[in-house]
Amino acid sequence: MDLFEYQGKQYFARYGIPVSPGDVALTPDEVVATADRLGYPVVVKAQVQVGGRGKAGGIKLAGDAAQARAHAEAIIGMDIKGHKVKRVWVEHASDIAREYYASFTLDRGAKKHLAMVSAKGGVEIEQVAEEDPSAIARLHIDPFEGFSPEQARRLVEEAGLDEEARAGATDVLLKLYRCFVEGDADLVEVNPLVLTPDGRVHALDAKVTLDDNAAFRHPEWEELAGVAEMDDRERLARKLGLQYVGLDGYVGVIANGAGLAMSTCDVVNQVGGSPANFLDIGGGASAEVMANALEVITSDPNVRSILVNIFGGITRGEEVANGIVTALARVDITVPMVVRLDGTNAEQGRQILSTVEGEKLVSAASMMEAARTAVELAGVQR
Numbered sequence: 501m502d503l504f505e506y507q508g509k510q511y512f513a514r515y516g517i518p519v520s521p522g523d524v525a526l527t528p529d530e531v532v533a534t535a536d537r538l539g540y541p542v543v544v545k546a547q548v549q550v551g552g553r554g555k556a557g558g559i560k561l562a563g564d565a566a567q568a569r570a571h572a573e574a575i576i577g578m579d580i581k582g583h584k585v586k587r588v589w590v591e592h593a594s595d596i597a598r599e600y601y602a603s604f605t606l607d608r609g610a611k612k613h614l615a616m617v618s619a620k621g622g623v624e625i626e627q628v629a630e631e632d633p634s635a636i637a638r639l640h641i642d643p644f645e646g647f648s649p650e651q652a653r654r655l656v657e658e659a660g661l662d663e664e665a666r667a668g669a670t671d672v673l674l675k676l677y678r679c680f681v682e683g684d685a686d687l688v689e690v691n692p693l694v695l696t697p698d699g700r701v702h703a704l705d706a707k708v709t710l711d712d713n714a715a716f717r718h719p720e721w722e723e724l725a726g727v728a729e730m731d732d733r734e735r736l737a738r739k740l741g742l743q744y745v746g747l748d749g750y751v752g753v754i755a756n757g758a759g760l761a762m763s764t765c766d767v768v769n770q771v772g773g774s775p776a777n778f779l780d781i782g783g784g785a786s787a788e789v790m791a792n793a794l795e796v797i798t799s800d801p802n803v804r805s806i807l808v809n810i811f812g813g814i815t816r817g818e819e820v821a822n823g824i825v826t827a828l829a830r831v832d833i834t835v836p837m838v839v840r841l842d843g844t845n846a847e848q849g850r851q852i853l854s855t856v857e858g859e860k861l862v863s864a865a866s867m868m869e870a871a872r873t874a875v876e877l878a879g880v881q882r
């Protein structure tokens with residue numbers, strides 16, 4: 501789960517990472533009230549989960565109430581790279597002497613944590629990596645050994661942070677690592693981490709991705725998820741308890757088991773198509789679950805055909821087929837659907853499906869054939 505900047509900053513604050521005082525606001529009136537309380541100058545920041553808000557005009561400094569109101573009116577409702585701004589974060593503006601970069605991520609390949617620090621902050625790190633890779637100091641951390649103050653000091657030095665920022669940055673790095681590990685994050689990024697003219701170091705931006713697999717030990721994340729940015733399909737799927745990931749193709753995919761769902765997406769790609777989603781209906785392919793899955797998939801206007809790929813195991817073929825038949829009566833399917841049924845009692849299942857087979861529902865014998873047919877029926881110009 502990705503957090504908004506304001507949530508990330510609140511997460512940081514729990515671990516003692518210095519951030520500017522501020523508050524969330526939904527309307528220009530709230531922005532002005534908050535700004536009055538914080539004291540000017542303030543900065544009004546669009547809360548969308550996309551980088552480069554500054555360049556897009558989503559971050560503005562205000563010296564007085566009139567300016568704060570004008571910026572709030574311009575930013576709330578604004579579209580930033582396809583993300584509509586619903587709320588802003590208002591914080592007391594900082595004076596900036598220097599902008600740095602700091603992050604911790606997982607390096608799955610190396611099975612280690614990866615720390616990155618750079619004296620070139622405030623611009624996108626991908627850009628720095630491309631133009632001047634030596635400007636990023638990197639350190640792999642063994643998760644069992646942890647991150648020592650000595651390692652933090654060396655990293656800050658190696659990155660070439662200014663002398664007066666080093667102690668503060670070392671302290672922030674150690675706290676940020678605790679936030680990353682104890683906070684169960686997959687990513688914590690501060691860009692920029694700033695040095696103020698009076699020698700303080702603090703986080704001006706926050707990007708945090710929480711590890712959803714750790715949600716069971718963080719009941720407090722529920723609250724964060726309430727405002728998380730999900731597309732409508734993901735929201736519906738979550739409500740229905742389905743494992744769903746939205747993609748940007750046009751073949752809707754339904755399979756039982758995550759492995760099979762992934763392979764199905766791969767095969768769709770192999771035959772020149774593009775999956776619209778990944779949807780794992782899990783073990784029980786009941787009519788209820790199948791109808792829910794079809795409902796989520798057909799709510800996506802990009803879906804031009806549906807590919808149902810079920811390998812019967814504990815779930816038997818005839819149950820799946822009955823589920824599909826019942827679901828078809830419940831959900832209005834306007835795009836062609838291809839079903840590949842294999843495994844336990846597949847033959848019986850196919851017989852049941854043959855009673856509803858027609859223009860809209862086609863049965864296929866193999867996964868490859870099913871994918872080809874689904875892509876063909878989608879009729880998308882490539």
Ligand code: GDP
Binds near residue numbers: 559561594
């Ligand atoms: P991003 O563009 O989405 O990464 O948003 P950031 O929060 O990183 O802000 C972008 C830029 O706005 C920063 O790099 C700063 O240069 C500037 N900025 C943000 N907050 C302040 C502030 O409090 N004071 C000043 N002077 N500039 C700020």
Ligand code: MN
Binds near residue numbers: 622691692705
């Ligand atoms: Mn930033």
